[in-house]
Amino acid sequence: MPATRLDGKKIAAEIRSEVAADVETFVSGGNPPPQLAAVLVGEDPASQVYVRNKERACAKAGIASRLDRMPASTTQAELLAKVAELNADPAVSGILVQLPLPSKANGGTGIDERAVLDAIDPIKDVDAFSPVNVGLLMQGRPRFLPCTPHGIVQLLHRTGIETNGKHVVVVGRSDIVGKPMAMMLAQKDSTCGPAVANATVTIAHSRTKNLTETCRQADILIAAVGRPEMITAEMIQPGAVVIDVGINRVDDKLVGDVAFAEAEAVASAITPVPGGVGPLTIAMLLHNTLMAAKMQAGKE
Numbered sequence: 001m002p003a004t005r006l007d008g009k010k011i012a013a014e015i016r017s018e019v020a021a022d023v024e025t026f027v028s029g030g031n032p033p034p035q036l037a038a039v040l041v042g043e044d045p046a047s048q049v050y051v052r053n054k055e056r057a058c059a060k061a062g063i064a065s066r067l068d069r070m071p072a073s074t075t076q077a078e079l080l081a082k083v084a085e086l087n088a089d090p091a092v093s094g095i096l097v098q099l100p101l102p103s104k105a106n107g108g109t110g111i112d113e114r115a116v117l118d119a120i121d122p123i124k125d126v127d128a129f130s131p132v133n134v135g136l137l138m139q140g141r142p143r144f145l146p147c148t149p150h151g152i153v154q155l156l157h158r159t160g161i162e163t164n165g166k167h168v169v170v171v172g173r174s175d176i177v178g179k180p181m182a183m184m185l186a187q188k189d190s191t192c193g194p195a196v197a198n199a200t201v202t203i204a205h206s207r208t209k210n211l212t213e214t215c216r217q218a219d220i221l222i223a224a225v226g227r228p229e230m231i232t233a234e235m236i237q238p239g240a241v242v243i244d245v246g247i248n249r250v251d252d253k254l255v256g257d258v259a260f261a262e263a264e265a266v267a268s269a270i271t272p273v274p275g276g277v278g279p280l281t282i283a284m285l286l287h288n289t290l291m292a293a294k295m296q297a298g299k300e
């Protein structure tokens, strides 16, 4: 029997309508609408699409948004000045600096990404990339949760997949997905309770010996490497749940990190690309923006 497809798009729509209802309550309580400020440096086409999708999602949820476009030639000092301006603007609830920043090869000026993320006020850090929010998560007292791993927790919870006591293998150790994902699932509790936490977690990466055997031990396999279709059927334990975080553009098509057709024949449940984890990332960004507005209004 082929795997159940986990419909991220549908679950994201559910979360977005919950956020929209909460925004309405917040605004009818006399608060200004939450506002998300996105900063886009350069003209990367994938980033343009993402920023546009995000603006549309904000509008549907009653969240205001502003987009500051800056040329690829922007210097680090100029970008830091923009972040400082947004930090100081009381109308701005959340700040997102779209990554990646343009590399020198793409006309960029060699901005240090870390310096920019470090400059975002932690109370407006809706990506949860700032060291304060990363540290709070590590200590098990998170404020903002990073959007992609939080979306995956929501997906598991809302489809009734428990991680408690199970072996989760996370392939990829990025600061944005792999590391926080592993931490969130290993902890005692999550935003969705202990059933979607308490996992035994292995972090695998490009230097892992016997990657196939390691992956095959997973009850839940989370692929977040950014290499198209690198997870093949033989790396999946029959009946495992497969979560594909990859968004790779190959020949103008979106493919995940999982070879979907063959994986679907082995797994019990799997997320498609597109329509899996991606839409949840945006839903959790809206959630974080509302949370930021509430915190700034002193209501959380």
Ligand SMILES: Nc1nc(=O)c2c([nH]1)NC[C@@H]1CN(c3ccc(C(=O)N[C@@H](CCC(=O)O)C(=O)O)cc3)C=[N+]21
Pocket (backbone or CB within 6 Å): 049, 050, 053, 096, 097, 098, 099, 100, 127, 147, 247, 254, 273, 274, 275, 276, 277, 278, 279, 280, 281, 282
């Ligand atoms: N500061 C920052 N924060 C981010 O969260 C961030 C970022 N920079 N830079 C780029 C990555 C990538 N990312 C995606 C989010 C949603 C989809 C998404 O909704 N994808 C749709 C398909 C969209 C399409 O067709 O292109 C899907 O998977 O179904 C994709 C990619 C957020 N990122």
